[in-house]
Amino acid sequence: MKTWKMAARAEKMNPSVLREILKVTDLPGIISLAGGLPSPKTFPISAFADACAEVLKNDGAAALQYAASEGYGPLRQAVADMLPWNVDPAQVLITTGSQQGLDLVAKVLIDPGSRVLVETPTYLGALQAFGPMEPTPVSVASDDEGVIVEDLIAKAKDSRFIYLLPNFQNPTGRTMSEARRVAVSAAAEAADLPIIEDNPYGDLWFDEAPPLPLTARNPEGCIYLGSFSKVLAPGLRLGFLVAPKAIYPKLLQAKQAVDLHTPIFTQRMVVEVMKDGFLARHVPTIRALYKRQRDAMTAALTREMKGLDVTFNAPVGGMFMWARLPEGIDTVKLLPKAVERGVAFVPGAPFYADGQGDPRTLRLSFVTASVDEIDTAIAALAATLREQLAHDAAAKVQRELAAT
Amino acid sequence: MKTWKMAARAEKMNPSVLREILKVTDLPGIISLAGGLPSPKTFPISAFADACAEVLKNDGAAALQYAASEGYGPLRQAVADMLPWNVDPAQVLITTGSQQGLDLVAKVLIDPGSRVLVETPTYLGALQAFGPMEPTPVSVASDDEGVIVEDLIAKAKDSRFIYLLPNFQNPTGRTMSEARRVAVSAAAEAADLPIIEDNPYGDLWFDEAPPLPLTARNPEGCIYLGSFSKVLAPGLRLGFLVAPKAIYPKLLQAKQAVDLHTPIFTQRMVVEVMKDGFLARHVPTIRALYKRQRDAMTAALTREMKGLDVTFNAPVGGMFMWARLPEGIDTVKLLPKAVERGVAFVPGAPFYADGQGDPRTLRLSFVTASVDEIDTAIAALAATLREQLAHDAAAKVQRELAAT
Known part of the structure; x- marks a missing residue:
C-alpha cells in the first residue's frame, strides 16, 4: 500500500x-x-453483581442475543418514568453512552459548513462528536447563568441547532437559571431553532434540584440527551436520548447503521439494578x-x-x-x-x-x-x-x- | 418547532x-x-455468570469506570494472539460490535460520492453503515469463489476501497478460494486499493479452516474487522478492527468522538471468559x-x-x-x-x-x-x-x- x-x-x-x-x-x-x-x-458494585447473576439466571439467552435498535423496552419505560415531563417511551432511544447521542445528532442534523451554536465555553467532547460532520461552530456569549439571550437571537438565523448543557455545565460548573431558561426557550422557539439539551449531571444536585429542563418546556423543539454514567457507572456506556416524532426515525436509522443496538446485557443489568427504587x-x-x-x-x-x-x-x-x-x-x-x-x-x-x-x-x-x-x-x-x-x-x- | x-x-x-x-x-x-x-x-451463560462475578469481585471499580478508547489492553492482546498472522496489539481497536468498525471506516475513508467497491451481492449492514457518508457503491461481479478479479481490476481506479467478506459470506454463504485470495490480494496491491476485510463468521468452519485472511497477506493494505458475536454472544456488542499504522490514529480519533470507548465491563467479562483456552x-x-x-x-x-x-x-x-x-x-x-x-x-x-x-x-x-x-x-x-x-x-x- x-x-x-x-x-x-x-x-x-x-x-x-x-x-x-x-x-x-x-x-x-x-x-x-x-x-x-x-x-x-x-x-454500586455488589448491586451490579446481584443484577448480573439475576439477568443471566432468568433471561440469559435474551440478554446475550441481538436486540432492538431502539433499546430494551423496560429501560425505555424506566427512562420515560424518570424524566420530569410527560415522555412517551416510544420517543426514547437507548445509546451507547450519551456521547453516541451527539454523534447521531451530528449525522442527522449537520451538513458540512452548517452553523451550530454552542456555549462559551462548551463541552469539548461535543465539539469532537460534531467535528466529523464538519459544522461551523459559533460561540454564543455566556455569563454565569448560561448563554446570553440577545446574542443567541442575533446568531440564531441559519443555524441548525444550539447545543446547551444547562445543569452544572462541563467545563464551568454553572447552571442556567430559571429566568434564563424561560427566555432561552422562548427565543429558540421564536427563531425555530432546535435545542440539543445535554444533561449528564442533572441528578447530581447538592441542595435542591435544578430548574426544569428546556426540553420539558418545548418537547417538539428539543432533543434531550441523558446518561447513566454519573448515577450508576460510566464503564457500561449507557445513555439515552429523547427526540420528537419529527426526527426520531432518522436518529434510529443512524443508530442502527452505527452499531445495530446498544449492548442488551448491560441494558438489562441496569433495569435489574434500578428496580425497587434503587436510584x-x-x-x-x-x-x-x-x-x-x-x-x-x-x-x-x-x-x-x-x-x-x-x-x-x-x-x-x-x-x-x-x-x-x-x-x-x-x-x-x-x-x-x-x-x-x-x-x-x-x-x-x-x-x-x-x-x-x-x-x-x-x-x-x-x-x-x-x-x-x-x-x-x-x-x-x-x-x-x-x-x-x-x-x-x-x-x-x-x-x-x-x-x- | x-x-x-x-x-x-x-x-x-x-x-x-x-x-x-x-x-x-x-x-x-x-x-x-x-x-x-x-x-x-x-x-455460554454460566461461563458469563462466573466471569461477571469474578470481574466485579476482583476489579469492580476499574470495570465500571471510564476506560481507554483503544480498548482494554488484555483484550487487544487476546485478539492479536487469536489471529493467524503477526499482529501488534497496538494495531487492534476494540469496537462496539464489528458494525461499528464499518461506521469508523466510512467516516475515515469515504467522501460524498467516493466509489466504494462491494461484492455481488454484499452484506446489507455494510451498505447501511457506509450510507451516511454518501459513497457511490459499485458492485464487482462475483462467482462462487468471490469477486471476479478481472472486474475488480477494471473498477479499481479511483475507488476508495473494496469491501470483502471472504469467509461464509453474508448473504450467500460462499467462501473465497485460496487461488482467488492470492489473485485478489495481488490485484488490490497492484492497484493501490485498500481492502476492508470483514470476517465475523471465519471461526464457524465445519470441516476445515478457511484459507488465510487477505489481511494476513498484506497487512499494510487492509483493515480487518472481527467480532465476538458469533463465537460468544452478539448481545455484548463486542468486535474489533486491526488497522495499519498509516490509518489507525484516524480510526481511533473517530472512535473516541463516537462513544469515548467500548463498554469496559463487557471487555473484561470476555477476557475473563476466554482465559484458560475457553474458545x-x-x-x-x-x-x-x-x-x-x-x-x-x-x-x-x-x-x-x-x-x-x-x-x-x-x-x-x-x-x-x-x-x-x-x-x-x-x-x-x-x-x-x-x-x-x-x-x-x-x-x-x-x-x-x-x-x-x-x-x-x-x-x-x-x-x-x-x-x-x-x-x-x-x-x-x-x-x-x-x-x-x-x-x-x-x-x-x-x-x-x-x-x-
Whole structure:
C-alpha cells in the first residue's frame, strides 16, 4: 500500500488537545483534578453483581442475543418514568453512552459548513462528536447563568441547532437559571431553532434540584440527551436520548447503521439494578459525597489562594469547578509545572469553540480525589502559582533593568 | 418547532428494507430462517455468570469506570494472539460490535460520492453503515469463489476501497478460494486499493479452516474487522478492527468522538471468559451444531424441492445458505405467502448494491432454528412454492385462453 486516501473530514481530525494534555497527568503519584471520572466509591458494585447473576439466571439467552435498535423496552419505560415531563417511551432511544447521542445528532442534523451554536465555553467532547460532520461552530456569549439571550437571537438565523448543557455545565460548573431558561426557550422557539439539551449531571444536585429542563418546556423543539454514567457507572456506556416524532426515525436509522443496538446485557443489568427504587436510595449518597468534596475544594481554594487574584465559582451540583488565575498566567504553560508538584488540572482554553479561549482559566474536578487529596492538590497548585508569579515578577524586573 | 432542517445525508436515509420485511416475520408461530441470530444454545451463560462475578469481585471499580478508547489492553492482546498472522496489539481497536468498525471506516475513508467497491451481492449492514457518508457503491461481479478479479481490476481506479467478506459470506454463504485470495490480494496491491476485510463468521468452519485472511497477506493494505458475536454472544456488542499504522490514529480519533470507548465491563467479562483456552473448547461445539443444521437444511431442500428448478449451495461454514427459485418467482412477493404457512426467509434482492438484484434469490439461515424446525420450515417453503407455481401456471393458461 503506497497511500491511504482519506476522507476530507479525516484529514482535518486532530488528536484531542485534551487527551494529549491528560497524558502527562496520568502518571503515578499525581493527584488528578483533571479528568471527569466519577468517584469509584459511588459504583454500586455488589448491586451490579446481584443484577448480573439475576439477568443471566432468568433471561440469559435474551440478554446475550441481538436486540432492538431502539433499546430494551423496560429501560425505555424506566427512562420515560424518570424524566420530569410527560415522555412517551416510544420517543426514547437507548445509546451507547450519551456521547453516541451527539454523534447521531451530528449525522442527522449537520451538513458540512452548517452553523451550530454552542456555549462559551462548551463541552469539548461535543465539539469532537460534531467535528466529523464538519459544522461551523459559533460561540454564543455566556455569563454565569448560561448563554446570553440577545446574542443567541442575533446568531440564531441559519443555524441548525444550539447545543446547551444547562445543569452544572462541563467545563464551568454553572447552571442556567430559571429566568434564563424561560427566555432561552422562548427565543429558540421564536427563531425555530432546535435545542440539543445535554444533561449528564442533572441528578447530581447538592441542595435542591435544578430548574426544569428546556426540553420539558418545548418537547417538539428539543432533543434531550441523558446518561447513566454519573448515577450508576460510566464503564457500561449507557445513555439515552429523547427526540420528537419529527426526527426520531432518522436518529434510529443512524443508530442502527452505527452499531445495530446498544449492548442488551448491560441494558438489562441496569433495569435489574434500578428496580425497587434503587436510584432514589443511591443517588443521594453520590450527592452527599460530591457536596463534601466541593466544600473541601472551595475551602482549600479560599485558604490557599489568599492574596492572589484567583476567582472561582462554587457549583451547586455536578463534578466541575471553574477558576481564573491572575493576569499573565497561561494555564497551558502552568500545567507541566503543577504536574511536577503532583497535581493536574485541565486548562480552560480548549473548551472555547472559536479558539479565543481565556488562557487564565482552568477546570477542576472535585469528584475523583478525596477530601485529603483535594487539600494536598490545591496547596500544590497554589505553590506552583506562587512560584510562577515570583518567577514572572523577577523576569519583569530583569527586563526593566536591561531596558534602563 | 415548525420544521427540523435535516442534513442532506439524513434526508436520503430510508428505513431498512430488510427491517421492514423482517417485521412480518417476527410473529409468534413463525419459524424464522430469516434473521442472522446465532443459536442461543451456543451462549455460554454460566461461563458469563462466573466471569461477571469474578470481574466485579476482583476489579469492580476499574470495570465500571471510564476506560481507554483503544480498548482494554488484555483484550487487544487476546485478539492479536487469536489471529493467524503477526499482529501488534497496538494495531487492534476494540469496537462496539464489528458494525461499528464499518461506521469508523466510512467516516475515515469515504467522501460524498467516493466509489466504494462491494461484492455481488454484499452484506446489507455494510451498505447501511457506509450510507451516511454518501459513497457511490459499485458492485464487482462475483462467482462462487468471490469477486471476479478481472472486474475488480477494471473498477479499481479511483475507488476508495473494496469491501470483502471472504469467509461464509453474508448473504450467500460462499467462501473465497485460496487461488482467488492470492489473485485478489495481488490485484488490490497492484492497484493501490485498500481492502476492508470483514470476517465475523471465519471461526464457524465445519470441516476445515478457511484459507488465510487477505489481511494476513498484506497487512499494510487492509483493515480487518472481527467480532465476538458469533463465537460468544452478539448481545455484548463486542468486535474489533486491526488497522495499519498509516490509518489507525484516524480510526481511533473517530472512535473516541463516537462513544469515548467500548463498554469496559463487557471487555473484561470476555477476557475473563476466554482465559484458560475457553474458545478452543467452546467454538467446536458451535461448529458441530451448525454443521448438523446445515446438513438438515440441505437434506430438507433436496427432499422437498425435488422436481422444482431450485438451486442452492452447501456452505462450508457460517450461518447462511443462498437459494434460487424457478423462473418467474419473485421472493419479495413470495415471502408473505410463506409467512402465512409459518416460515420466513430473506429475499435476496436487497443485498445487491446496484439495485439490480436477482428477484429469484433468497437467503436462508440454518443456525437459529432446530433440525426439526428446519424440516418443518423447508416443507412449508416448498408447499408455498408449489402453490405459487400452480397459481402462476393456471394464470398463464387463463391468459392464453383469453388471448385465443
